Amino acid sequence: MTITSAFTSENVGPATPSEPSRAAAFFAARLEFQTDVSDVRAGLLEATPGFVLIDTRSRVAWEQGHIPGAVHLPTAEIMARAGELLDPATPVVTYCWGPGCNGSTRAALALALAGYSVKEMIGGVEYWVREGLPLRTREGDVVADADPLTVPVAGPSPATAGAKPATAGAKPATAGAKPATAGAKPATAGAKLTSAAVGAGLISLAGAEGPACGC
Template sequence: MTEKSLVAAIPAAASPAALAHFEASFAYETDCWDVHDALAGGKPDFVLLDVRGTEKYAAGHVPGALDLAHRKIIGSKLAEFPEDTLFVVYCAGPHCNGAARAAVRLARLGRPVKLMAGGITGWLDEGFTLATGPN
């Protein structure tokens, strides 16, 4: 008898459970390609927030993103946006939890939010360029 790999040692979820899980993930995340496509179309239906901090934002950010560090997300900073504005947040990449922290803050404020999976790392991996300079 052969021993199962660490991958197969825990059985995969039943297909209905896997379907529900993966379909639900799209309510929480989007990817760099879809963000780029929406921004390139000129009429994004969301506000993109770079939540890493002003210094990192100035060094390189997704074109069209606003600079708002996750620690600075408070109601008064969002007052200019209608309550139903969808915010998409990103940080450095999969090794960083700043985007998740920002998403928590936005959700606590009752704001719709999605995380851009991959962050800056994912953006660059797709071959997209960064903008530099202040907001």
């Protein structure tokens, strides 16, 4: 197998007999220091998970929605608070927003330097939501429909099963229609939401203090 590097225009690949062993070491290291949403979920369902899940994001992000069972420890507070929240004998798993955020990587590094056994949950809270797993919000736990791009989906969701397709030639929304009423009630705890709705609400949050990432 020969692959051309986009950066050097040189062929890269198993040019020497040692390449397969180097690749094996690389992928073994990834499995040693990373885990995924499915494995974390399975562990949290055990009577004794054997690890502590850490949300490394800001307070406002945590309050808007976090994984049930997680401990809130923002990256910037690890050096000051890890000792009071974590048992050095218990492994920890970090997560942040998703693939576009490296907050959990930086948190994992800080925890490793502090002497903790640590893994990073790839995918972050974004893929937790996209896989249809519960998220704890200010209003209670919510669950999004699973995204078929991330997990197998067996048939239509209960919310859409039997729903009528849009009528061809249907009239568009009336111009000047009233906007949603201010102060409308939040989603009911435990309600089914779409992945897009939950994800948009999580990722687009920004207030007077700026973006909510903080990780």
